[in-house]
Amino acid sequence: MRKSGRSVQTRLLAALTLTVLGVGLLATVAAFWFAYSEAQEFQDDNLRQVALLGKLADRSALVGSEEDTDARIRVLPEAGRTLPVWVPKHLTEGFHTLTMADGDKGRVYVRHSRPGGQMVLIVQSTQSRNEAALENAWWTLVPWLLFLPVLLWLIVHIVRRELAAVRTLSHRIDQQSADCLEELPVEQVPDEILPLVEAVNRMMVRVNHVVLHQKRFIADASHELRTPLTALSLQVENVERAGSLPLMQQRVAMLKIGIERLRRLTTQLLDLARLQLQGLEPERILVSDLVREVIASVLPLAESRQIELELQLDADPVERIDVATFRLVVHNLLENAIKYNRQAGQVRVRIAMEGDDLVVDVADEGSGIPADQRESAFRPFFRLAGQETEGSGLGLAIVREAADRLGGTVVILDNSPASGITVRYRQSPDRESSG
């Protein structure tokens, strides 16, 4: 399997985790800061209240124990003493931060007992204040730090669960055999990947269709190969048993016809297979040149059946076309027209232009194909009932396949009132190359 940064799950988890950690960090800093400031303010309030209390009650009751180092609040001046030297002479009422005798900083609340009278200072060590505020702030972080792992675990779990549908789907696809693809169920599929699953299902239908088509073709082809093989094996055995030389020669002649039939069938099967695989290499050719060449190649067959061939040029176009594929069209049309013609009949090839379309007609004088069987005549191994000629039934199938490859069409037309049929190949100009 390919490992890449494209896993939705990994990316989703990374993004969510980073977001949670980032936002969490900001929230932590903010919470810490608020808790810290809150604690400072709270302690200032304490100082002020101590000062207010100091008016009402015995001052000594207000002084914390010397041992209470945590939140030591001192009231100055102490009983019977004057203010220490680090206290400036004139201080306004309110909060001040002063450096004390021991060099430590102190938070001081100043109060004048009466205007112009003696100052009272409520002093607290800044260090102890900060310690208290920090402690307070740290405690606000505890729930957050406790729940962060839970949150991360939940994120991983939820993402995994939601993406399980994708894993299930890919597992199902892995399980499929290439023979027949089953469509994927769409009931449990999330809306977001439903279009993808539906597209995959449509593709499966198409692939199944092609596979079925190919399977049927292979089954038909292997069945069709048995017939000439059976004839061949019988013919060989007949040769073996021939008692005399003339008899043997006569039987060898039959054998040769049998071999020719098998050769033709395999050639046609290969033609059909190649058509489905090979790419096209269009080149500009004079259509009549190619048709002449094909006519020359079928002349011996035509002469053996006293069939007269005729080429009629209503136009003499130059076309951009794949020669090998186009030759298959013309060759198979001509061969069919000769084979299924009446004895001493005529085959007429006509090249014409209809608008921008190239039209090649091949007309015979045979017994024709009934209108209701004309479409099935293009199926591989089709043969008309009661047909005397030993064809492979592949000629028109090759023509159809080749026409499809070239982007052309092929139809069977009546020659009425004359006998026979015309098979018409029509090709519209290739828009890409003509433009």
Add this chain to the structure above:
Amino acid sequence: MRLLLIEDDVMIGEAASQALRDAAWAVDWVRDLRAARLALQAAEHDAVLLDLGLADGDGCELLQQLRKSGNAVPVIIVTARDNTPDRIRGLDLGADDYVVKPFEIDELMARLRAVMRRKNGQALPILDNGRLSLDPASHEARSAQGHFILSAREFALLQTLLQAPGRIFSRGQLESSIYGWGEEIESNMVDFLIHALRKKLGAELIRNVRGAGWYVEKSASGDIGG
């Protein structure tokens, strides 16, 4: 022995007819069901080779009709369909055997001999009436005078006689067991063949009833050496 070959492929039909004629069968070859029905009405056949995929229908139809009408002629299906359901169906419809194309002619011949034996209720491959025996596989005949390899037509005639010892065959019946349709019947061929067989095997083994025809004796416990 006369055989009806039902085969739509011209090349196979011609080659198989030739091979069967070489093996001393009289062959009538037809290419579709309609012609096969006519042939079965027109003549009595000793065996039928039946192709299944015919232009005007499935060979199984003919087989079904044949068996329904009580005709027990041995039928071997010869087809390119090689899947088991087709074989089972063919055999269940009353075929005596099933041969898949492509086949070797020797195998087909052996199967033909086997169904002929079964038809005649014989377990042993050798036809024998006690005084005269004939091996259908090797065309070898034995009698008190020795053993001889018979020509195709001698064999065909003797096989016909030996398959029903005691039954009298007319000239026409013997001719039809030697010649298929379209083969020219030579006028004195039966006389000529019987003469040749008698000369080789012994004059008294093939008997004649004047005006009726020829027969071989029913299996007697008689001694060959007599």
